[in-house]
Amino acid sequence: MTKTLTIHIRSGTMMNMDTNVMVKLARAAIDKGYKVNVFGYGEGVMAIKEGQEPKRFPNVGKEVDELAKRGLVMVVCETCCAARGLRRGEEIKTTKIGSLTNDLSRFVAESDRMITLAR
């Protein structure tokens, strides 16, 4: 049975390189045949904002979209989105605005390993 990794990301895309670590770990895990979930909480929700155009940094949104097309499941906290003015319809289409209770709890239950990227 395929093992599952869940990455819990709590840093924003422009705060530090945590979201880049998230992308690199997710890509390496997918390449190895693992199922990968990512749950964004706090500033971590900004990774799914559509239209990211960083000038000198990797485009995390674009990389998340590419990985989602290869099987990555990324869900972020609805309450955290609302607090930051990130509204439904502004998310990358291959991602989802969800919740701790419905999605993170399911990810935890389904996962073989979980890693948190936070400060």
Place this chain on the structure above:
Amino acid sequence: MTSILFILLKSPNEYSSLDHIAAIGGDEMTGAILFEDAVYFAVDRAKGRELLEVTDRVYVIKDDLAARGFDTVPAGFQTIDYPVAVDLIMEQYDQTITV
């Protein structure tokens, strides 16, 4: 026996103490992966020794080391790439704890 893989993301100067790693790790098999500015543990001799005293193995992400202008690590540290990091997380250790 449980094995614990600690995840470090911050510079050594952002940790006032590594006692909590020793306390959580106890007698278990422990390792640490150094991402981002945590790779400076492999550059700062004093901080590096401190980390080696509280964990059994220390792995350094090669890309993050190179991004900061370093290419070698002292004895006790092992450079790895992301596929190996995934192996450690998924197969070699029972759980991860980010500190």
